[in-house]
Amino acid sequence: MKQLIVNADLATFSGPEGPRAGAEMRSLGLIRGGAVLMDGGKIVSSGLKELVLKHPDAGKARLLDAGGRLLLPGFVDCHTHPVFAEPRLRDYGLRAQGKTYEEIAAEGGGIVSSVRAVRGASQEDLARGLFERARRFLECGTTTLEAKSGYGLDPDSELKMLRAMKAAAAGSPLEILPTFLGAHAVPPEYAGRTDDYVRLLVSEVLPVVAREGLARFADAFCEEGYFSPEQAEFYLKACQGAGLGLRLHAEQFTRCGGALLAARLGALSADHLDRVEDNDLAALKAAGVVACLVPGSNHFLGLSEFPPARRIIDAGVPVALATDFNPGTCPCWNLQEILSIAVSRMRMTPEEALCAVTVNAAHALGLGKTHGRIQPGMQADLVLFDCQDPRELPYWFGANLAVTVFKRGNVVHSTEELRF
Ligand SMILES: [Zn+2]
Incomplete structure (x- = not known):
């Protein structure tokens, strides 16, 4: 099933193959007002909403509004x-x-x-x-x-x-x-x-x-x-x-x-x-x-x-x-x-x-080619968090801010009624 998440701030970690070292570890690849299009358990398009909406399949996808919250690769x-x-x-x-x-x-x-x-x-x-x-x-x-x-x-x-x-x-x-x-x-x-x-x-x-x-x-x-x-x-x-x-x-x-x-x-x-x-x-x-x-x-x-x-x-x-x-x-x-x-x-x-x-x-885990980034071709493992700034995840210590969890493009957990 094609699904499109819009109105999300993305920490994509997009970039070259290979684990990140030194200063590279501080680059989140943050995209404000982003979107992710998923199909067949994979990410087919991601980035600025305007660009993702141009994908030929975007109009056929089930639409989920993230409400301006943070979307990360599944941990x-x-x-x-x-x-x-x-x-x-x-x-x-x-x-x-x-x-x-x-x-x-x-x-x-x-x-x-x-x-x-x-x-x-x-x-x-x-x-x-x-x-x-x-x-x-x-x-x-x-x-x-x-x-x-x-x-x-x-x-x-x-x-x-x-x-x-x-x-x-x-x-x-x-x-x-x-x-x-x-x-x-x-x-x-x-x-x-x-x-x-x-x-x-x-x-x-x-x-x-x-x-x-x-x-x-x-x-x-x-x-x-x-x-x-x-x-x-x-x-x-x-x-x-x-x-x-x-x-x-x-x-x-x-x-x-x-x-x-x-x-x-x-x-x-x-x-x-x-x-x-x-x-x-x-x-x-x-x-x-x-x-x-x-x-x-x-x-x-x-x-x-x-x-x-x-x-x-x-x-x-x-x-x-x-x-x-x-x-x-x-x-x-x-x-x-x-x-x-x-x-x-x-x-x-x-x-x-x-x-x-x-x-x-x-x-x-030897999964760098398929897991851990929001990029076309990667497995659609995504987590929507109830915050706007990535730094909030460690900051609100002891809290669980995860709202909706996607595994291979399927919603496998959500604390809220999804607004498709
Ligand atoms: Zn151990």
Whole structure:
């Protein structure tokens, strides 16, 4: 169906192919009084209203008046852990009392409690939970989601998580791209035998993941006490050989070599990067790896330090932002909240932050040619927000300003009666 949105201020992010770096991140491609013509799930014309109305199909389209409000590309959340069985409310309360991660883990909390719950849950329950959460993301303007496994940590449970994602994705308008994060943590039954666990993932789980087409990407948690760069490399290279794109949790707690590994393997993104150093940044830039920052987890954990976004942008590495949605360290599905945290705590400009959840986040998922911009030929993923100025999105922190959400040209959420 042909649809025409008129009377919208567009933040198009239009421009050349490729992720935006440095000063390019501050260019929104803003068009006041713009219009977008959609057909067949794609944008066929966009820009100044007078120009779009000249398109031969404009007169045949269903017309929607945006009332002078802001239209953005649908947000791309490029780092989440949204498949889990239970929230970690107990951990949250204990942390508020000043307990450390080790103390919480000793009381039965932490990631091991998420693993226990996922192992005990049915695939149907996990799929239903993700399906319901998918609505929450959509309501906040996220139209594309990367989703990681990694709370199963045994062959059956990891596959169960990935199959649950497939089932939820089939019924949800949210586009869900699955990531095989078998190397998230070493399960208790493999304590002290990390090499054996990595070999198990590669020999028993990866072949099924590849055969059933269960994942688009692979990810590993490269960190002291988790997976060394050598172990992560062994796992990621095998996944790459099976056709998966790569991403990596790198330099979060300690600087242990994950960023250099991501650069060497040609990963799409290196994520967290709290402890990244200048030579890491040079390698990421040279290899075209997107730095994906997830300051929501620092915020929720009450940390005073945040990833060095300014230093990363100034080094010319393209920055993406994501929620890191997960039950332990960031139960936040609203990327608008992450924009606020990025501006207030990492000193990104509002424009840089918006670039980081649209065009750059799309590139972090290898989707830069189809997602994250308002331009002819792009997928018609659009969000109408109840504001006039893009800077309002991070400014009104805690609010959800999304009004109407289009996915592939279809209205998948709206808080108001649409006036066509
Ligand atoms: Zn993560």
